[in-house]
């Protein structure tokens with residue numbers, strides 16, 4: 001029997017420097033499942049277009065997913081806004097791997113959940129890709145500016161301070177309010193008769209209930225390093241793999 005009925009991961013951003021591919025590789029290596037759901041933004045083609053960044057570890061992740069499929073795991077690749085170049089090929093079925101925009105998932109307890117990346121409900125990305133790409137460029141620029149800023153801060157005897165994180169937290173708060181992401185997702189689920197949703201996109205892992213809809217966000221493999229799983233008994237859990245790996249290295253070091 002597999003460790004889990006299903007594993008859901010989203011926002012891996014392979015092809016970008018922020019991707020924590022080693023963590024993901026270790027995570028996938030040490031867990032088995034009947035179904036693996038890749039809930040969008042797995043390959044980040046926005047970054048790939050401007051400059052090719054593809055280290056061996058990123059290929060290892062893909063190879064590992066393919067070998068899981070070969071061994072019998074059903075792999076479903078849900079497309080997101082960063083891997084929207086794949087959307088022209090969907091729906092597509094290649095052996096144990098399926099490519100699609102959304103999926104109806106029946107839980108162990110017989111509930112019906114909508115599996116979707118979620119950018120379709122984000123006013124910011126919906127209003128135009130160019131605006132989002134600009135935002136993405138600004139974010140990359142801020143990360144660079146932040147380095148310079150902190151160089152001077154440390155010279156002047158101040159501690160480290162993340163400008164990018166500060167601005168991102170502030171803008172994300174506004175953006176979230178503006179787009180009302182979680183509410184529009186739950187409205188859509190209600191309208192279509194789903195009991196719950198499994199999504200990603202906003203890089204915020206969470207299991208909660210929004211207006212009677214069971215809301216599950218897988219998180220991401222850039223900042224939070226989290227996965228959503230359904231156990232063989234039908235329980236949904238978030239796995240904080242970043243924390244588990246940090247604890248494991250600590251144990252190894254102290255041994």
Ligand SMILES: [Mn+2]
Nearest residue numbers: 041080081201
């Ligand atoms: Mn996204």
